[in-house]
Structure formats: structure tokens, C-alpha cells
Amino acid sequence: MTVRWGVIGTGGIARTFVGDCTAAGVVFTAVGSRTQESAESFAAEYGIARAHGSYADLVADDEVDAVYVATPHSRHAEDALLAIAAGKHVLVEKAFTITADEARAVVDAARRADVAVMEAMWTRFLPQMTMIRELVAEGRIGRPRLVEATHHQALPDDPTHRLNDPALGGGAILDLGVYPISFAIDVLGAPSAVAAAGTLSDQGVDTQMGIVMTHEGGTQSTVHFALDVRSPNTASIIGEDGRIDIDATWYTPTTWRLRDRDGVVVEEFDGREELAGYAHEVRAFEAMIESGDHEGGAMDPEETVVVMAAMDEARRQVGVRYAADSASSTAR
Ligand SMILES: NC(=O)c1ccc[n+]([C@@H]2O[C@H](COP(=O)([O-])OP(=O)(O)OC[C@H]3O[C@@H](n4cnc5c(N)ncnc54)[C@H](OP(=O)(O)O)[C@@H]3O)[C@@H](O)[C@H]2O)c1
Structure with missing residues (x-):
């Protein structure tokens, strides 16, 4: 088909x-x-x-x-x-x-x-992420304890641009923050607590934000994102027996290294591709359509709801409000 x-x-x-x-x-x-x-x-x-x-x-x-x-x-x-x-x-x-x-x-x-x-969330479908998920599941870094990831881009500051306009869901969190937040939840599961601090623009959307999430068993993730500065945008999964470092730009096809407790590289992978990498999510979605099984997968719709709830809570703490919040049952 x-x-x-x-x-x-x-x-x-x-x-x-x-x-x-x-x-x-x-x-x-x-x-x-x-x-x-x-x-x-x-x-x-x-x-x-x-x-x-x-x-x-x-x-x-x-x-x-x-x-x-x-x-x-x-x-x-x-x-x-x-x-x-x-x-x-x-x-x-x-x-x-x-x-x-x-x-x-x-x-x-x-x-x-x-x-x-x-x-x-195309990043979850890149071959590099499939491999990383398997390495973590196989216990190659021991029990994961911490995920660190950033997403910083220097984007247009035109107040009418959708990225800055609250009416269009502007701000760093929905555009950029969603990547490291989704990544942390992919690796460590749904957060039991979310603590956020951020800076708002004159229009009331976040220009930068840092979030610490607590996950099952006291594991944690720290994510930071901003739309007015640029950084290398790397990510790490740190476990009891080692860590995986994903190089810049971690959410695109790139390279990673698995290190042991002493920091010695024991495995590495070059996931760079000729194309941008969007076709992987499409092929996975097409397979879901063909199988008739619409649940689960690397970006389970139920997990999307969990990611959105974590962002709701971070926005509530920082004071980023959109029109849709008034209609929301969780709006305070
Ligand atoms: N996966 C990724 O790598 C990636 C990268 C960038 C953006 N995104 C996501 O893709 C979405 C669109 O981002 P974009 O950067 O492509 O935005 P964009 O360049 O502004 O394009 C958005 C399009 O949506 C339509 N639209 C409908 N109502 C609109 C309105 N009120 N104002 C502006 N456009 C409106 C327009 O198409 P018509 O005029 O044809 O109706 C417009 O061209 C966002 O959710 C963003 O987070 C994903």
C-alpha cells in the first residue's frame, strides 16, 4: 500500500x-x-x-x-x-x-x-536515537540517572513573527523546548515533578527557560532552551556505569559516543545523513497505518500528552499564558 x-x-x-x-x-x-x-x-x-x-x-x-x-x-x-x-x-x-x-x-x-x-517529533525516529534507546535498555550505561539537553537558537526578533507572537503559540518552549523535554521523557519516563524558571519577552512569551524534572526513582533531567542565543546543542544520558554523549546538533542526524565510568569511549556512531532525516518518522507512521495498530511506537500519542502536560506546568510556573489556557481544565 x-x-x-x-x-x-x-x-x-x-x-x-x-x-x-x-x-x-x-x-x-x-x-x-x-x-x-x-x-x-x-x-x-x-x-x-x-x-x-x-x-x-x-x-x-x-x-x-x-x-x-x-x-x-x-x-x-x-x-x-x-x-x-x-x-x-x-x-x-x-x-x-x-x-x-x-x-x-x-x-x-x-x-x-x-x-x-x-x-x-522526528528526532525520536532517527537511527541514532533507535540505537541509543536500545543501548540504554540493554543496560550499557547502567541505570540512567540524569539526562541533560539544550536547544538554543538565535531566531528572528520581529514581534510579528510566529515565534514571538503569543497568539500563534510563540516562545521558546513550544518550538525549541519540546525537543529536550520530549527526549528526557523518552529516556526517563513521565516526570513526577517539574521545576521551571524563565525570562519573558515584552509580549509575554519565554525567550529562555530552564527546567529540572524529577522522574521515576529520583532520576532527573535538566533542560535549557532559548530563542535568542545560539549554543552547540548537545545532549547526554548519564548512567551509573557510563554515559552517552550526543554531539551537536543532538536532535538532528549526528554522531554519538558511549563512554564507560572513566570516560573512555567504548562505542561510537556516525549518524550523519545526506537528507535532513524527516523521512524516518514518515516511514514509521506509514507502517503504523498499514498495520492498523495506531497505539505505541517511538512517539506514542499518550506520551505526547505527557510531554504537553509537562510544558503546561513549566509555562504555568514561568507565567507564559496562551488563549487556549483559558479553555483548559488545568488553567489556574
Ligand atoms: N520538525 C521541524 O524540524 C520543524 C522546524 C520548523 C518548524 N516546525 C513546526 O512547524 C510548524 C510551522 O512552523 P513554520 O516555521 O513552518 O511556520 P511558517 O513558516 O510561519 O509557516 C506556517 C504556515 O502555516 C499556515 N498558517 C495558517 N494560519 C497561519 C497564521 N495565522 N499565521 C501564519 N501562518 C499560518 C501558512 O500556510 P498557508 O498560507 O499556506 O495556509 C504558513 O505558511 C510549527 O508548529 C513549528 O514548530 C517544525
Whole structure:
């Protein structure tokens, strides 16, 4: 079975994702935009046959099996629910939604409609991460005690840019923080406690934030992220008998080293790839569609809800509030 993909949104990541995945053999049959012009120009650029001037028309297209949502975070829940209501499987860009309540609603709707839904946390599907997960499970670093990861980028400071605009889910946490938070939860499980401190912009979104999470058995993770500075962006999983150091840029195809207790390298891997690496998540999602088993996997939708809840709590402590928080049952 060939999964035929439709794309919602024609912005930055839609371009990178479609370019990368097309080169890897993924089949895109349609694109939907808020304007017919954008849809047509995107379709022409990427060799896509069908161009729709609305998201509703895209999800109604019979030649589309799965929809990739590449709109700002603030639209993710609405756009995902639109696709689910049309009976389409849906891969939703990170951060999956604005709040855990929105995430819960999307995951539950997909389950009721018997379609697959997944957050496009592509890092989890890179071969390097699959290997690292196996090494940890095999006990190669002993019991993991600590995860450290950062995500710092120097991004545009234009107040109207979606990254800075609270109405579009701006701020570092949903765009950048989601990577190290999701990574820590992948390795150590759901946090039992979240302690966050951050700095807000004039518009009330976080420009930088540090979070310490406590996980099962007193294990901890420390993550830091910012959208106004650049750093090497490395990550480590530190265990009782050794550690795994993932080099810059840890959330993209890169290199890692497994070290013993004394710091001596005992294994290393070069995961750098020619393409950006987005096709791995797509292939995993297609396999989920083909198997008919829509639960679990490397980015289990239930774990996405856990990640969103950790971000809700960190935002609450730092004072980052979005419109969706007012509708949320956890809003305080
Ligand atoms: N996985 C990754 O590596 C990665 C990288 C970057 C971003 N992302 C995620 O992808 C999503 C989109 O990010 P992006 O950087 O691609 O954003 P972007 O360049 O601003 O594109 C977003 C697109 O969404 C559509 N849209 C719908 N309502 C909009 C509104 N009110 N304002 C602006 N655009 C609107 C537009 O497409 P139409 O005009 O065609 O409707 C627009 O081109 C975010 O959730 C982000 O976190 C993921």
C-alpha cells in the first residue's frame, strides 16, 4: 500500500519536510493552503498534482490518505481535528498542540475515528536515537540517572513573527523546548515533578527557560532552551556505569559516543545523513497505518500528552499564558 500524503500549510517546515521526504520516495498527492495562489506555487515547486485553496478542501480530497499539519502551534488542534473528522490519518508538527487538554482531545478523536495520529517529533525516529534507546535498555550505561539537553537558537526578533507572537503559540518552549523535554521523557519516563524558571519577552512569551524534572526513582533531567542565543546543542544520558554523549546538533542526524565510568569511549556512531532525516518518522507512521495498530511506537500519542502536560506546568510556573489556557481544565 502506498500512503498518499496531503500537506496543510505552505511555510518553512512544509517546504523542508516535503523536499526531504520527496527525495526519500514519500508520495505527496495534494497540498492545501489558505490561498489558492500559495497552494499552486507550492504544488508546482514540489511536483504535487493537486492544489487546494483551503484546508477543508485538502482534507476532503479522496486522493489523500494521510495529512501532514505544518501550521503554527495555535492551529494544530483545529487542523488535526479537521483531518480526523474527514477520516484521514494525521501527522502533526511539534509542538503537537498548545495545551495537554488540546492534545488529549486530538488523541481521543483519532482513537474514536480509528485513524492514526502522531506528533512529528522526528528526532525520536532517527537511527541514532533507535540505537541509543536500545543501548540504554540493554543496560550499557547502567541505570540512567540524569539526562541533560539544550536547544538554543538565535531566531528572528520581529514581534510579528510566529515565534514571538503569543497568539500563534510563540516562545521558546513550544518550538525549541519540546525537543529536550520530549527526549528526557523518552529516556526517563513521565516526570513526577517539574521545576521551571524563565525570562519573558515584552509580549509575554519565554525567550529562555530552564527546567529540572524529577522522574521515576529520583532520576532527573535538566533542560535549557532559548530563542535568542545560539549554543552547540548537545545532549547526554548519564548512567551509573557510563554515559552517552550526543554531539551537536543532538536532535538532528549526528554522531554519538558511549563512554564507560572513566570516560573512555567504548562505542561510537556516525549518524550523519545526506537528507535532513524527516523521512524516518514518515516511514514509521506509514507502517503504523498499514498495520492498523495506531497505539505505541517511538512517539506514542499518550506520551505526547505527557510531554504537553509537562510544558503546561513549566509555562504555568514561568507565567507564559496562551488563549487556549483559558479553555483548559488545568488553567489556574
Ligand atoms: N520538525 C521541524 O524540524 C520543524 C522546524 C520548523 C518548524 N516546525 C513546526 O512547524 C510548524 C510551522 O512552523 P513554520 O516555521 O513552518 O511556520 P511558517 O513558516 O510561519 O509557516 C506556517 C504556515 O502555516 C499556515 N498558517 C495558517 N494560519 C497561519 C497564521 N495565522 N499565521 C501564519 N501562518 C499560518 C501558512 O500556510 P498557508 O498560507 O499556506 O495556509 C504558513 O505558511 C510549527 O508548529 C513549528 O514548530 C517544525
